[in-house]
Amino acid sequence: MSIVKIKKGSALTEKAEALVLLLPTELKSLKGLAKEADGRLGGLVKGLALEGEFKGAVESVALQRIAGSGLAFDWLVLVGLGDEKKVDQQVMRRNGAAIQARLAGLVRSAVVAVDDLALDGERAADLVQAFVEGVELTAYRFDRFKKAEAPKLRGLALVSAAEGFLRPARKGAARGGVIAAAVAQARDLGNLPGNHGRPKMIAAAARAMARKSGLGFKTLGRAEMQKLGMGSLLSVSLGSPHEPQLIVLEHKAKKKNARTVCLVGKGLTFDSGGISLKPGADMDKMRYDRCGGCVVIGALQAAAALQLPINVIGIVPSSENMPGGDANKPGDVVEAANKKTIEILNTDAEGRLILADALVYSKRFKPDLVIDLATLTGACMIALGQHASGLMTRDDDLARELVRAGERCHERTWRLPLWDEYAEEMKGATTDLKNLGGRYGGAITAGAFLENFVETGRWAHLDIAGVSWDDGARIYNKGKGATGYGVRLLVEFLRAQA
Numbered sequence: 001m002s003i004v005k006i007k008k009g010s011a012l013t014e015k016a017e018a019l020v021l022l023l024p025t026e027l028k029s030l031k032g033l034a035k036e037a038d039g040r041l042g043g044l045v046k047g048l049a050l051e052g053e054f055k056g057a058v059e060s061v062a063l064q065r066i067a068g069s070g071l072a073f074d075w076l077v078l079v080g081l082g083d084e085k086k087v088d089q090q091v092m093r094r095n096g097a098a099i100q101a102r103l104a105g106l107v108r109s110a111v112v113a114v115d116d117l118a119l120d121g122e123r124a125a126d127l128v129q130a131f132v133e134g135v136e137l138t139a140y141r142f143d144r145f146k147k148a149e150a151p152k153l154r155g156l157a158l159v160s161a162a163e164g165f166l167r168p169a170r171k172g173a174a175r176g177g178v179i180a181a182a183v184a185q186a187r188d189l190g191n192l193p194g195n196h197g198r199p200k201m202i203a204a205a206a207r208a209m210a211r212k213s214g215l216g217f218k219t220l221g222r223a224e225m226q227k228l229g230m231g232s233l234l235s236v237s238l239g240s241p242h243e244p245q246l247i248v249l250e251h252k253a254k255k256k257n258a259r260t261v262c263l264v265g266k267g268l269t270f271d272s273g274g275i276s277l278k279p280g281a282d283m284d285k286m287r288y289d290r291c292g293g294c295v296v297i298g299a300l301q302a303a304a305a306l307q308l309p310i311n312v313i314g315i316v317p318s319s320e321n322m323p324g325g326d327a328n329k330p331g332d333v334v335e336a337a338n339k340k341t342i343e344i345l346n347t348d349a350e351g352r353l354i355l356a357d358a359l360v361y362s363k364r365f366k367p368d369l370v371i372d373l374a375t376l377t378g379a380c381m382i383a384l385g386q387h388a389s390g391l392m393t394r395d396d397d398l399a400r401e402l403v404r405a406g407e408r409c410h411e412r413t414w415r416l417p418l419w420d421e422y423a424e425e426m427k428g429a430t431t432d433l434k435n436l437g438g439r440y441g442g443a444i445t446a447g448a449f450l451e452n453f454v455e456t457g458r459w460a461h462l463d464i465a466g467v468s469w470d471d472g473a474r475i476y477n478k479g480k481g482a483t484g485y486g487v488r489l490l491v492e493f494l495r496a497q498a
């Protein structure tokens with residue numbers, strides 16, 4: 001549940017420690033509720049909004065103490081809306097984040113007047129949803145091993161007297177709360193250190209979530225994988241004493257004949273590189289190599305909570321990649337569940353090996369659509385940086401739908417080509433495939449490799465290597481670590497499909 005409450009009425013008579021007004025740039029004079037507040041405060045709002053440093057830029061905050069004045073608040077807070085005509089979900093998300101970041105520690109409760117945004121209908125729901133996401137995601141801290149010292153707001157009310165505000169705003173707030181909780185779930189699992197986030201531990205966490213959410217759950221271990229001929233996935237786990245898992249979550253739509261979407265997420269719990277060992281610097285970050293899987297688990301949690309009218313199957317191949325005595329070696333040959341043979345030329349290109357068998361497994365659900373998410377290549381990070389995932393698909397419509405969904409929820413993705421020439425590079429000399437392409441275009445050759453294991457319907461691959469964790473630079477990932485990138489994108493995409 002979110003701390004954000006929706007109320008109809010006058011913000012000025014609410015009980016809270018801070019009154020927040022949202023004001024745009026290029027403001028010449030106060031109007032509406034801001035003007036009313038100004039009257040009650042003897043011109044204080046005007047002074048702060050028009051005569052000081054505050055210019056109304058998105059995320060900017062101005063504070064003034066008003067205890068003992070004409071209103072029963074301790075603080076007057078202005079938050080910048082930017083250009084009034086360009087207020088969208090991302091503006092509201094950033095402002096929710098700014099309010100959480102600036103007011104927590106100063107006050108416990110705040111009321112935000114949104115009358116002047118004239119919120120109603122779907123727009124109200126969408127903007128409030130994004131606002132709640134910003135508020136909640138900014139409060140997120142990974143506090144399993146140390147109590148978080150960062151304070152959080154306890155209560156935040158969005159208030160407007162406008163007709164038609166209440167119902168859509170409540171709907172949007174509920175949706176934002178569900179999405180933020182799903183992102184937090186993905187972050188929690190992604191942030192676990194390697195020794196607390198083994199494949200079986202991720203499976204156990206997914207099971208607990210599934211039970212609470214009413215999702216179907218099962219997990220396959222080594223024996224079942226052997227029966228299914230998953231020699232590729234199994235080979236990656238050989239260098240570790242910890243058993244790999246193939247985690248399966250199932251959300252069933254209420255209506256019959258609903259379409260089926262499979263979400264496949266790389267859940268590599270720690271990527272040392274294996275025998276092709278990675279360099280030491282920053283190797284701790286390779287705990288985040290399970291983020292694709294964690295995001296799929298989060299997305300399934302949201303699909304259940306939102307009761308999406310599509311069947312959604314989450315499939316998470318999970319393994320460690322370690323250099324134990326039995327580990328894959330360069331030159332080893334394995335056979336995937338679809339009987340294709342693969343020469344392993346670099347044991348650090350393991351993500352594609354575990355995804356191969358998971359993609360083959362997805363076929364049994366007869367999906368209309370398969371989307372995989374994986375922290376697959378450093379090359380993708382080099383190509384796109386930390387602001388977009390790499391999208392690879394042969395399906396132009398699907399590409400467009402994913403790019404658009406990403407723009408709407410500000411988890412953006414950018415398409416890379418997936419042409420036959422790239423696929424050629426992945427063919428083996430004495431095997432069907434090899435797991436290593438040429439020197440260039442590494443994100444794309446990895447995608448081209450995966451394509452060999454998709455046999456049904458439409459498919460898209462998202463390389464999330466650059467966006468899955470950060471150093472806290474994003475305002476709504478103050479706590480650093482796993483970002484949960486992909487949960488919002490998948491939910492937005494799935495809602496549009498429905």
Ligand code: BES
Nearest residue numbers: 289346348349351375376377378379465
């Ligand atoms: N998990 C890594 C990709 C990665 C690297 C993600 C750095 C985020 C930051 C993946 O398993 C990997 O090691 N890929 C190799 C592939 C190469 C050996 C073809 C890479 O990108 O270097």
Ligand code: MN
Nearest residue numbers: 271348349350
């Ligand atoms: Mn690797």
Ligand code: ZN
Nearest residue numbers: 268271289351
């Ligand atoms: Zn990896």
